[in-house]
Amino acid sequence: MNAENNIGSSFQEKLTRRARLQEELRVLAVDDDLNILQLLKTALSALHFDISISDSAANTLKLLARQEKPFDCFLLDIQMPGMNGIMLAKEIRKMPEYKHTPILMLTAMSDREYVDLAFVAGATDYVTKPFDFLELRSRMSAAQRLVQERRIAESNAQQSQAVDPKAKFPLDEPISIDGIDRVLRYAEFDNYIMQLSQGRLFSTHATAIKLVDAKRLHKALSADEFQLLLRDVATSLAKATKKSGDIISYRGxxxxxxVRHGRNAAHDAPEEETFNRLLLTLQSQRQARTDAQVILGDSVSLRSLSKSGSLMSISRAIENVELRDQMAHVEPVRRRASGQDGSAESETVKKRAYETVLRDLFREDPSLRND
Incomplete structure (x- = not known):
C-alpha cells in the first residue's frame, strides 16, 4: 500500500509541475504612454498572455509591493519621467522573487550606450519602437521559453539536492554568476550581442578567457568551491576591465x-598576467585550496551586419581560447577530426547562429514557411 501511495504521490507531483510550466505567462507592461499600454494589452492578450499595465515606475513599485503572486515577465519603457526604465529594472532585480525574471526593455533609443546600460541594469532583451509585432511576439515567446526552462532547471535541481545534497552541476552548464557588475547571464549575453548587431560593430571585439584545467578542478572541488572559483574569475575580469566597461558572461x-568597445579595443585589453594576479589575490583572500589561472584567446572583431554573423564571431573567439588551451595542456590531447574541434559551448553558439539565419530567412520570405 505504501508503494502505491508513493507512486501516486510522485505522479501527482509530476502533474503539478507540468501544470505550473504550462500556465499563462503573467506579464506587467510599464510605459507612461497610455496608447502604447493599450496597444500592448490588446496585442499580447490576443497571444494568450495574462497582461497587466502600469503608467510609471513609482506605481509599478507600489504594485509589486502588494502582489501576492509574482509576475513572470516585465516590459519596461526606458524613457519615462522621474525614474526611467533602466533605474526601474535595477530596483526590480533587487527583489529576490524577480532575480531571474525576464525583463524586456521597450524603447526608441538604439544607441549602444543605452543598450549597454539596459543590459547591465538587468535587462533580458531589448525591443525597439516602433514595434514590429512579429518581432515582439518572437521575443515574448523566447521569454516564455526562458521562464519554462528555468522552472524545469529549478525543479530538477531541487530533486537532485533531495537525492544527493552534494551533487555537482555539469561542467558545461553556464551557471548564473549574479551580483557582479557587468556580468550577464548566458541568454542575456546572447540577446545583448544580437541587439548590438543592429548597429555598427566595427570597433567592437570579443575575447574568450578560459580557466586552466577546468575539467580537473571541476572534478576535484565541491560544487560550492568550484562555483566560488568561477565567481573569483568573474570578479577579476570585472576589476581588470572596470575602466573600459567590458561586458562579461560565463559560457560553461x-x-x-x-566584449569591449573602442577603436583600439583589440590592443588595449588587459594582459593575461593582470587577470591572473587579480585572481590569485582573490583566492588568497578567501584562503582557497587552489591557485587557479586563466588563459586568454585572441580578440575577434564583431564586425558583422547580421545577428548570425555576430554569434559566429563569438564562436570563433571561444575556438581561439580552446585551441590555445589544448596546445598548452601538459597531458596529450586527442585531436578531433578536422573541423570538429571546439567546446560544447562553441558548438552551442554555432547552432544558435544557424537557427538565427533560418529565422531571418523564413521571416524575409514567407513562401518558405510551411503553414
Missing part, C-alpha cells in the same frame, strides 16, 4: 567571454 566549460 570554464569559459568566459568579454
Amino acid at each position: 566549460d570554464g569559459v568566459f567571454l568579454t
Whole structure:
C-alpha cells in the first residue's frame, strides 16, 4: 500500500509541475504612454498572455509591493519621467522573487550606450519602437521559453539536492554568476550581442578567457568551491576591465567571454598576467585550496551586419581560447577530426547562429514557411 501511495504521490507531483510550466505567462507592461499600454494589452492578450499595465515606475513599485503572486515577465519603457526604465529594472532585480525574471526593455533609443546600460541594469532583451509585432511576439515567446526552462532547471535541481545534497552541476552548464557588475547571464549575453548587431560593430571585439584545467578542478572541488572559483574569475575580469566597461558572461566549460568597445579595443585589453594576479589575490583572500589561472584567446572583431554573423564571431573567439588551451595542456590531447574541434559551448553558439539565419530567412520570405 505504501508503494502505491508513493507512486501516486510522485505522479501527482509530476502533474503539478507540468501544470505550473504550462500556465499563462503573467506579464506587467510599464510605459507612461497610455496608447502604447493599450496597444500592448490588446496585442499580447490576443497571444494568450495574462497582461497587466502600469503608467510609471513609482506605481509599478507600489504594485509589486502588494502582489501576492509574482509576475513572470516585465516590459519596461526606458524613457519615462522621474525614474526611467533602466533605474526601474535595477530596483526590480533587487527583489529576490524577480532575480531571474525576464525583463524586456521597450524603447526608441538604439544607441549602444543605452543598450549597454539596459543590459547591465538587468535587462533580458531589448525591443525597439516602433514595434514590429512579429518581432515582439518572437521575443515574448523566447521569454516564455526562458521562464519554462528555468522552472524545469529549478525543479530538477531541487530533486537532485533531495537525492544527493552534494551533487555537482555539469561542467558545461553556464551557471548564473549574479551580483557582479557587468556580468550577464548566458541568454542575456546572447540577446545583448544580437541587439548590438543592429548597429555598427566595427570597433567592437570579443575575447574568450578560459580557466586552466577546468575539467580537473571541476572534478576535484565541491560544487560550492568550484562555483566560488568561477565567481573569483568573474570578479577579476570585472576589476581588470572596470575602466573600459567590458561586458562579461560565463559560457560553461570554464569559459568566459568579454566584449569591449573602442577603436583600439583589440590592443588595449588587459594582459593575461593582470587577470591572473587579480585572481590569485582573490583566492588568497578567501584562503582557497587552489591557485587557479586563466588563459586568454585572441580578440575577434564583431564586425558583422547580421545577428548570425555576430554569434559566429563569438564562436570563433571561444575556438581561439580552446585551441590555445589544448596546445598548452601538459597531458596529450586527442585531436578531433578536422573541423570538429571546439567546446560544447562553441558548438552551442554555432547552432544558435544557424537557427538565427533560418529565422531571418523564413521571416524575409514567407513562401518558405510551411503553414
